């Protein structure tokens with residue numbers, strides 16, 4: 001049976017930016033990139049304050065929310081948690097990189113400090129969007145070869161469209177490393 005391939009402009013994510021990464025994992029890559037972009041604002045909210053980059057209590061809250069929502073949405077909760085651990089690691093990669101950059105080049109440091117509470121509300125919305133994309137791509141992500149091909153297409157096009165620098169590309173690689181092994185039964189790869 002022919003599978004209908006959704007057009008990229010059918011992305012369910014209403015909060016995703018204007019990036020249109022190519023292929024069947026394009027909409028997922030778009031939201032991943034948006035979350036990585038938000039990490040810049042997280043870094044700006046913390047730089048020069050007592051707030052550390054790493055906040056284990058908040059991380060647990062994020063992962064608890066993921067478990068609950070994944071269950072409710074019929075997404076494998078373990079796979080969803082593994083994917084979100086990578087999102088969190090990716091965010092810290094960006095934050096650490098920007099802290100280092102801004103410390104070495106204070107003239108590049110942000111001059112305004114966004115509110116972390118408001119940013120976290122946006123991150124919570126992106127959690128919902130990302131879980132929806134995990135759900136939408138479940139069958140593809142069970143097919144290792146097709147998934148890897150689509151993932152390479154999506155992240156390369158997304159990184160190019162967004163003109164991501166090496167730091168943000170590194171974060172994108174981290175954030176997508178479990179995409180193609182997250183939903184299949186053990187031993188499928």
Ligand SMILES: C=C(O[C@@H]1C=C(C(=O)O)C=C[C@H]1O)C(=O)O
Pocket residue numbers: 042053054055056058059062087088089091092120123
């Ligand atoms: C994004 C933040 O920074 C870190 C990354 C987190 C995330 O990606 O969700 C959560 C907590 C922090 O360890 C934050 O503090 O909200």
